[in-house]
Amino acid sequence: MKAVLSKEVGGPETLVVEDIEAPTPGAEDVVVDVAACAINYPDTLIIKDMYQFKPPRPFSPGGEISGTISAVGEGVSGWQVGDKVIAGVGSGGLREQVVVPAAKLFKVPDGVDLVQASALLMTYGTTIHGLKDRGDIKAGETVLVLGAAGGVGLSAVELAKAYGCRVIAAVSTEEKGEVAKKAGADDVVIYPRAPFDKDTSKSVAQQFKDAVGKDGADIVYDIVGGDYSEPALRSIAWEGRFLVIGFPAGIAKMPLNLTLLKSCDIRGVFWGAFAARFPERNAAHIAELFELWQAGKISPLVSETYPLDRAHEAIAKLDSRGAVGKLVVTMA
Template identity: 70%
Template sequence: MRALRTHETGGPETLKLDEIDAPTPSKGQVLVDVKACAINYPDTLMIRDLYQFRPERPYSPGGEISGVVEAVGEGVDGFEVGDRVMAGIGNGGLCEKVCVDAGRMFKVPDGVSFEKAASLLMTYGTTIHGLKDRGHIKEGDTVLVLGAAGGVGLSAVELSKAFGARVVAAVSSEEKGEVARQAGADEVVIYPKEDMDKAASKELANAFKAACAPDGANIVYDIVGGQYSEPALRSIAWEGRFLVVGFPAGIAKMPLNLTLLKSCDIAGVFWGAFTAREPVKFHAQVNELFDLLQAGKIDPLVSETFPLERGGDAIAKLENRQAVGKIVVTMD
């Protein structure tokens, strides 16, 4: 089978398309004929050895897949050959076949494409956990979403609206702003792509405050980090929740005096660890996502697909912050 793998530390240009033997499922595992693999920000970090986990090389990046069950290992109940499935696997998805622990798999709902199925778990899973467990979202809240036109950002817009919140989408261009509006955002703020000095940072903070008026953002959903985090924190409401989700723009150094002045919380959202520590709640939230999907309240936006041999280009596009919605690699 074909597998796009990393053999050395480096960027997406170092990935190589290899021909390797197909794996055999062990006890409790299922062999999946992969149809689609969504690209996510951890993929850009992992191949550069910048992520929390460093798998032993060579391995395939890609932590979110969908496909068809090809073989079932000993002791597996609930899955049969031919089932359409989806799974979050951490890494190993950019290949034609992969063995998956049955406990991390879900059947793809009827009528959902493989591309959309591969785009649901990590983005919407991260966000439903972040908004509900870490942000304690409630109807009537105002949610400020940074990076609102990417895969995770759009999931935050859609889920916040589904939970009855008002959404302010922060993006880097008018084009991305329109994508956020189509997903349900009530207000859009365009932030600069170039480095901001103190005056520009204050101006952005004022723009966030104006959009989040009258009381500020009850929840800040920060997928971007860097120079954008502090202006967002300055727009937070009394006893607001600032959720740290990712930092493609860099790790922010936050003035902690603001947390005292606003009596607010800064909370991390580490979905991968959550799924391992609380599998029962994780499965319940995925089932809730399926209900929202079938009700038409969420709908993953797949903006572009790439063939397996161009998987490195897909990762590069996400790494360069050019992606709108989800980018997916397909095996056919």
């Protein structure tokens, strides 16, 4: 079978496609014939040895997959050959077949497209955990989403609207703003490209304040980091919750006096660790996501698909922050 392999530390250009031996399932495992592998920000880091987890080389990047079970290992119950599934695998998804522990599988309901389903787990899984468990979201609140046109950002727009909130989408271009509006955003802020000097930072903070209104944002959903974080924090409401999701623009240094003045919280959101520690709660979240999908309240946006031998292009585009929605590698 074919696999994308990282054999040396580096960017997407270092990845190669090679034939490797097809896998067999161990006890409590299944083999999944991969239909699609969605690309996520950790894929840009893991090949550079900049992610929390460093699998031994050679390895395949790709943290979330969809596909069909083709073999079932000893001791597996509740799953059979032919079941349509999605799974978070951490790494290893960019290959034609993947061994997955049965405990990590989620069933794809009938009628749900497998390519689109591959874009659900990490983005919407992160966001439902972030908004509900870490953000204590309530109907009627105002939510400011930074990086609102990417996969995670659009999931935040859709879910916050599904939970009855007013959503302000912050993006870098008019085109991305239109995508966020189509996902349900009530208003859009177009921010400039970093780095910011002091005056630009103040100007962006005022943009956010004007958009969220005089009472501020009850939740700031920060997928971007860097110079964008402090201006967003300055627009937060009294007792607001600032959710830290990721850092494609760099890790921000925040003025903690603002947390005192606003009596607000800065809260980390680490979905992978949550899912590992609380699998039953995570499974309930994923079931809720499929219910929202089938009710028409969310719909993962797959903006581009790539064949396996062009997977490096998808990772490069995400790394350059050029992606709208999700980029997905297909095995057809």
